[in-house]
Amino acid sequence: MLGFVAPRLVLLSIPKTGTTALEAALAPKAEIVLRSRPEIKHLTMSQYNLRIEPLLRNIPGPRFRVAAVVREPISWLGSWYRYRQRPQTLGQPNSTIGISFEGFIQDYLSDERPPYAALGRQSGFLSPAPGKRGPDILFQYERMDEVLRHFKEVLKTELRLNRVNVSPTADMTLSETTASRLREVLADDYALWESAARPAP
Numbered sequence: 001m002l003g004f005v006a007p008r009l010v011l012l013s014i015p016k017t018g019t020t021a022l023e024a025a026l027a028p029k030a031e032i033v034l035r036s037r038p039e040i041k042h043l044t045m046s047q048y049n050l051r052i053e054p055l056l057r058n059i060p061g062p063r064f065r066v067a068a069v070v071r072e073p074i075s076w077l078g079s080w081y082r083y084r085q086r087p088q089t090l091g092q093p094n095s096t097i098g099i100s101f102e103g104f105i106q107d108y109l110s111d112e113r114p115p116y117a118a119l120g121r122q123s124g125f126l127s128p129a130p131g132k133r134g135p136d137i138l139f140q141y142e143r144m145d146e147v148l149r150h151f152k153e154v155l156k157t158e159l160r161l162n163r164v165n166v167s168p169t170a171d172m173t174l175s176e177t178t179a180s181r182l183r184e185v186l187a188d189d190y191a192l193w194e195s196a197a198r199p200a201p
Helices: 019-029 045-056 073-083 101-108 141-155 176-185 187-195
Strands: 002-004 009-011 065-070 137-140
Touching (some): 019 141, 073 187, 101 176
8 A cells, every 4th residue: 555645645555456566666756655564565445444544634634535456357366366376386275276267267256265266356355444435546457557647647757667576377268158157246346447447537
């Protein structure tokens, strides 16, 4: 999570949405930087509402707006699948080595997910605490140029994004039946992703 005082803006970091690269580019310009440990770096919307927002209210000025980057849901799960195929995961419970993407998604859709498919949803990450606001600005991962353009404007600085933490390539073929079922289950995630196609206010 990154916080920028002058533009009154907070950027939440959903895993597998280019957050490591964004951090590298934006952290030097941020007054508030929460990173390193995943449970700190990847604060959810609800955690922000309950833990960080009350602290930011003590900084005089308008309310801090919250931004986040969301990714096409199948691509997002594919990134997790590929990330967990790294050689160093061999023998670990969360490894997807030796598992097809079709099998991975079917396990993700099952009632009892094995450790390697025990993943949440982007819509869950961005769900606000009861009675609180959700994110104000959403960007699409696939249109990262718009993310950079927005932050260049609000921070009044030049920014450069380098690719880091890139997962290995893998076959991510899905049967139409599995893909259709996944899109149905992830309807809320698709609604978020599609809403992010609108220009940021």
